[in-house]
Amino acid sequence: xxxxxxxxxxxxxxxxxxxxxxxxxxxxxxxxxxxxxxxxxxxxxxxxxxxxxxxxxxxxxxxxxxxxxxxxxxxxxxxxxxxxxxxxxxxxxxxxxxxxxxxxxxxxxxxxxxxxxxxxxxxxxxxxxxxxxxxxxxxxxxxxxxxxxxxxxxxxxxxxxxxxxxxxxxxxxxxxxxxxxxxxxxxxxxxxxxxxxxxxxxxxxxxxxxxxxxxxxxxxxxxxxxxxxxxxxxxxxxxxxxxxxxxxxxxxxxxxxxxxxxxxxxxxxxxxxxxxxxxxxxxxxxxxxxxxxxxxxxxxxxxx
Amino acid sequence: xxxxxxxxxxxxxxxxxxxxxxxxxxxxxxxxxxxxxxxxxxxxxxxxxxxxxxxxxxxxxxxxxxxxxxxxxxxxxxxxxxxxxxxxxxxxxxxxxxxxxxxxxxxxxxxxxxxxxxxxxxxxxxxxxxxxxxxxxxxxxxxxxxxxxxxxxxxxxxxxxxxxxxxxxxxxxxxxxxxxxxxxxxxxxxxxxxxxxxxxxxxxxxxxxxxxxxxxxxxxxxxxxxxxxxxxxxxxxxxxxxxxxxxxxxxxxxxxxxxxxxxxxxxxxxxxxxxxxxxxxxxxxxxxxxxxxxxxxxxxxxxxxxxxxxxxxxxxxxxxxxxxxxxxxxxxxxxxxxxxxxxxxxxxxxxxxxxxx
Numbered sequence: 001x002x003x004x005x006x007x008x009x010x011x012x013x014x015x016x017x018x019x020x021x022x023x024x025x026x027x028x029x030x031x032x033x034x035x036x037x038x039x040x041x042x043x044x045x046x047x048x049x050x051x052x053x054x055x056x057x058x059x060x061x062x063x064x065x066x067x068x069x070x071x072x073x074x075x076x077x078x079x080x081x082x083x084x085x086x087x088x089x090x091x092x093x094x095x096x097x098x099x100x101x102x103x104x105x106x107x108x109x110x111x112x113x114x115x116x117x118x119x120x121x122x123x124x125x126x127x128x129x130x131x132x133x134x135x136x137x138x139x140x141x142x143x144x145x146x147x148x149x150x151x152x153x154x155x156x157x158x159x160x161x162x163x164x165x166x167x168x169x170x171x172x173x174x175x176x177x178x179x180x181x182x183x184x185x186x187x188x189x190x191x192x193x194x195x196x197x198x199x200x201x202x203x204x205x206x207x208x209x210x211x212x213x214x215x216x217x218x219x220x221x222x223x224x225x226x227x228x229x230x231x232x233x234x235x236x237x238x239x240x241x242x243x244x245x246x247x248x249x250x251x252x253x254x255x256x257x258x259x260x261x262x263x264x265x266x267x268x269x270x271x272x273x274x275x276x277x278x279x280x281x282x283x284x285x286x287x288x289x290x291x292x293x294x295x296x297x298x299x300x301x302x303x304x
Numbered sequence: 305x306x307x308x309x310x311x312x313x314x315x316x317x318x319x320x321x322x323x324x325x326x327x328x329x330x331x332x333x334x335x336x337x338x339x340x341x342x343x344x345x346x347x348x349x350x351x352x353x354x355x356x357x358x359x360x361x362x363x364x365x366x367x368x369x370x371x372x373x374x375x376x377x378x379x380x381x382x383x384x385x386x387x388x389x390x391x392x393x394x395x396x397x398x399x400x401x402x403x404x405x406x407x408x409x410x411x412x413x414x415x416x417x418x419x420x421x422x423x424x425x426x427x428x429x430x431x432x433x434x435x436x437x438x439x440x441x442x443x444x445x446x447x448x449x450x451x452x453x454x455x456x457x458x459x460x461x462x463x464x465x466x467x468x469x470x471x472x473x474x475x476x477x478x479x480x481x482x483x484x485x486x487x488x489x490x491x492x493x494x495x496x497x498x499x500x501x502x503x504x505x506x507x508x509x510x511x512x513x514x515x516x517x518x519x520x521x522x523x524x525x526x527x528x529x530x531x532x533x534x535x536x537x538x539x540x541x542x543x544x545x546x547x548x549x550x551x552x553x554x555x556x557x558x559x560x561x562x563x564x565x566x567x568x569x570x571x572x573x574x575x576x577x578x579x580x581x582x583x584x585x586x587x588x589x590x591x592x593x594x595x596x597x598x599x600x601x602x603x604x605x606x607x608x609x610x611x612x613x614x615x616x617x618x619x620x621x622x623x624x625x626x627x628x629x630x631x632x633x634x635x636x637x638x639x640x641x642x643x644x645x646x647x648x649x650x651x652x653x654x655x656x657x658x659x660x661x
Contacts, residue, residue: 092375093644099565100640107633231433271450278448285441292434296426
């Protein structure tokens, strides 16, 4: 029972991280109609920025707070230099050009930070368990990730549904030409949205940093998961991204935690231990294929 | 084949013929290159065999991407399927190539039929993502296949045996395998050439430019697309079977999504919807991957000498400049972005207007 609660919390935590990554991606996708494979690179840069700033300031919190504006700057520069030229092209061009950006990003990181992975050290107050109930310890850091992730999700909800900027974003997602005609500075709005996506990706990356090792290409596989999430949720839908991220986070975590014991009843121990992560990853892709066959534009998708 | 090489009247045709002749005669002039100290014979043949095999895979992708407008982002999965069919059969002692290759091709065709039947119902970005998802699905099956090495892959101890017609060991095997790969490449080129110029190919290309009109003309566009998808999968499975024989090793990395990205890059770099475009693309991409670091070193040496001529010792040591060549993927990525932004037609369009728009 304790295991189940702990793993459920881990699932929520992974789901929230994935949501941060997917939210930026789905906004960029929904509003600019841009397939951005380099979104995973922004995630990676967030983690590396945080590792450097943490080493420099000797404080994880300060390091994280400095990494976010750095990621914003990076996102805006990338948007102005490369991405802006892609909006009028087709999806194949987006895929290719941002694939090129991934190659550049990975080697740039290798040039600046070296080929070895980095660890982000946690301060003592985050590096100990908290007791949710007297006999249920849970790592404080993972709990903090859940709190921050939930807070950012709420902030995004407020930003998109309650503010003027959010109104422009929603209008942009449903009809780009029209908001231009209504006198909104579309170019600036696009840069803003791309920058916001970069900050969200970097936040996900730097929060994942202390849990996994910060390494080159860390964004490449998680990016595909983020794409799966926004496709399941429906492109452009933040609500869809949130629900799909939670489902995917749960399947992945619970699959990895519970499947090995289940498989051990009819497989050898080593076979069960390798098959379980593979099976839970497969389950996610099967879910996506199923959703798309059933609803070709995702759960909450408006556009094809 | 003759109809393929007849248009000598255009530069496009002449260059196509020249490239094919240069590739086909490599085993003859490779010893000469070796003797001249340019490149070792074994290295040249090994590298170029890889180029030929990936060119076959890229040609199969071009059939659906270039002619059909179907952006499949999971095409490397068939390389993996073909490779695993050969590897797993060899692992169990079945090394008869006349058995291995049909199984590899059939398995890939079967998967392409299943993936295509489900995913061709979706459009645009959803299609890109669903093909990617299916490819990742098979990738994770490979990772989970513990008896066949799981993530680490599996070494193939014996190459496919074609009743002893092909040397599977000894010094001749590299040359023999190169020749076989080249012949397969020619056969695949001939097949795709006939396909795209047939009624079927016309319908496929018509569906790319205006699907509604093709449907109004009574063409079952879905069935045509699916057929093309299956043929492309089968050809790519053949490439996978060849690749497994070439590297004598299979692993899930063969079908990672970045490999699918590489195939798209080859097709677009070479020229979409042109018969030989994927061949140029494969040659250019793999040679860039191999020789870009060396090329960068030459450029960096020039730059260093230039700066040193102005600044003197302020330019720093040549070694620290040359270290930058390690990061050649930055240059590769930049080339890719520049091609996408400014050279949409790919290499093939540099040689004149394609015959089909």
